[in-house]
Amino acid sequence: SERILIANVLVSPAHYIGGQRVSSKKTFTVISPIDESVLGEVAAGGEKEVDEAVSAALKAYPEWAALGPKGRGVYLRRFADIVESRVEELAAVETASNGSLLESGRLRVMKRAAYNIRFFAEWAETLKGKSWESNGTQYSVLYQPSGVSALITPWNAPLMLTTWKVGPALAAGNTVVVKPPEWAPFTCSLLADCAEEAGLPAGVLNIVQGIGEEAGAALTQHSGISRISFTGSVETGRIIGKVAADRIVPASMELGGKSPLVVFADSDFEAAVKTALGQYDNAGQVCLAGTRILVEESIADKFLDAMKEGAKKIVLGDPRNIETDVGPLITREHFMRVQGFVERAKKQGATVAYGGKVSEKLGGLYFEPTLFVDIPEHAEILKEEVFGPVLTFQTFRTEEEAIEMANNTEYGLAATVFTGSAERAQRVRSAIIGGTVWINTFFARDLSAPFGGSKKSGIGREGGDFSFDFFCNIQTVAYKAG
Numbered sequence: 001s002e003r004i005l006i007a008n009v010l011v012s013p014a015h016y017i018g019g020q021r022v023s024s025k026k027t028f029t030v031i032s033p034i035d036e037s038v039l040g041e042v043a044a045g046g047e048k049e050v051d052e053a054v055s056a057a058l059k060a061y062p063e064w065a066a067l068g069p070k071g072r073g074v075y076l077r078r079f080a081d082i083v084e085s086r087v088e089e090l091a092a093v094e095t096a097s098n099g100s101l102l103e104s105g106r107l108r109v110m111k112r113a114a115y116n117i118r119f120f121a122e123w124a125e126t127l128k129g130k131s132w133e134s135n136g137t138q139y140s141v142l143y144q145p146s147g148v149s150a151l152i153t154p155w156n157a158p159l160m161l162t163t164w165k166v167g168p169a170l171a172a173g174n175t176v177v178v179k180p181p182e183w184a185p186f187t188c189s190l191l192a193d194c195a196e197e198a199g200l201p202a203g204v205l206n207i208v209q210g211i212g213e214e215a216g217a218a219l220t221q222h223s224g225i226s227r228i229s230f231t232g233s234v235e236t237g238r239i240i241g242k243v244a245a246d247r248i249v250p251a252s253m254e255l256g257g258k259s260p261l262v263v264f265a266d267s268d269f270e271a272a273v274k275t276a277l278g279q280y281d282n283a284g285q286v287c288l289a290g291t292r293i294l295v296e297e298s299i300a301d302k303f304l305d306a307m308k309e310g311a312k313k314i315v316l317g318d319p320r321n322i323e324t325d326v327g328p329l330i331t332r333e334h335f336m337r338v339q340g341f342v343e344r345a346k347k348q349g350a351t352v353a354y355g356g357k358v359s360e361k362l363g364g365l366y367f368e369p370t371l372f373v374d375i376p377e378h379a380e381i382l383k384e385e386v387f388g389p390v391l392t393f394q395t396f397r398t399e400e401e402a403i404e405m406a407n408n409t410e411y412g413l414a415a416t417v418f419t420g421s422a423e424r425a426q427r428v429r430s431a432i433i434g435g436t437v438w439i440n441t442f443f444a445r446d447l448s449a450p451f452g453g454s455k456k457s458g459i460g461r462e463g464g465d466f467s468f469d470f471f472c473n474i475q476t477v478a479y480k481a482g
């Protein structure tokens, strides 16, 4: 089928099923956030394409599973190498699709995508179940492949988050069907090219493009899948959870956040300010973002002034330019959503310290980094995830108050704490409910560490052994010589 040119890269707008490019009569239009131009028409799959993809994955499964971790590792290392060799193309296409910074893509994010594959291939090779004897019986715990995994990913970091699931699922011996995000579907299509070039057997990795409610829903409902790994919104997570419950299929959910960034007066001031301003990265379209800035009262004025000064220096602009710090929001629809949050916050009595509107200079989907202060306690902006460059600023007097405010949310994805006191760090850490707590650092993520959310931020953990606990069928064997 024909390819389309995106950022000077030829990309297939078709599905990838059983090693073949397959198109659909129905398509959807993908728009670039950079200038709201049309990037292309992409195949919109439904039940039929999902059924073909799951069938191809089921067909490829026995041989892939039988290869064992070492056999699969040969393919997956090659796969990772090819992704790595195409970092420049992948970064350019990702930037055109979702407006994330080209430079970060080139230098970090796309390399990390390759590493996601390599890391889990290697981890699988050293993964050891347990073995022991009890009452004259030999027990062992084995990690077995579990069949076909359905992988559903969002648009804010499509290739990074897709490989974060593809890597361990394939390494575990499963075959996969990926439903990429419809707002940024192109790098996942390129991932299929990489898989093909690496010689992955047909059907091991399949891509069904399409709309969430159609292709995504059909995939989660298919009787041939045995795992669902999802990253996205709470609303969609709830829908997928119900489908998974009906069919008793394990579902891992990495959902939203409204994470606190807690700054005590005894912390490294500059580092804390820098981290606070860093929450505007990717235009705030980051589930892990620490969007609720909580600062100890004694340094609050100084901190706010430093944030105001720092915000002036943030360069909002075309994500392809090297000097740009913050790019556009992903789509007009999402822009309206973010703007709606900002307008309601103003109506509910919150004060704009800076930003609060579209860039006068750039227009389009370029929303200014925004900070709210003097926010009424009941305001929506303190509770709901905005997923945009919008932060709230609140102050606290005591450690207890800081903890209470940090936990005053339905979410529990992450928390960041800045303090010079190791004892305080320990106390606050243990009181905060969150899947990840960063202390005097932010965003550090080692792939062997479990990642996931507490409360409404999700169910399950992935990373290191945890990925295999999820993707594998864990079998206990009790053996007695016959």
Ligand code: ADP
Pocket: 152, 153, 154, 155, 156, 179, 180, 181, 182, 210, 211, 212, 213, 215, 216, 217, 218, 220, 231, 232, 233, 234, 235, 236, 237, 239, 240
């Ligand atoms: P976000 O917009 O925050 O990324 P979504 O939850 O809307 O969150 O989207 C995440 C992924 O889930 C996308 O790939 C989307 O197509 C998919 N999706 C949306 N609705 C459904 C659904 N009902 N069933 C399965 N997947 C869905």
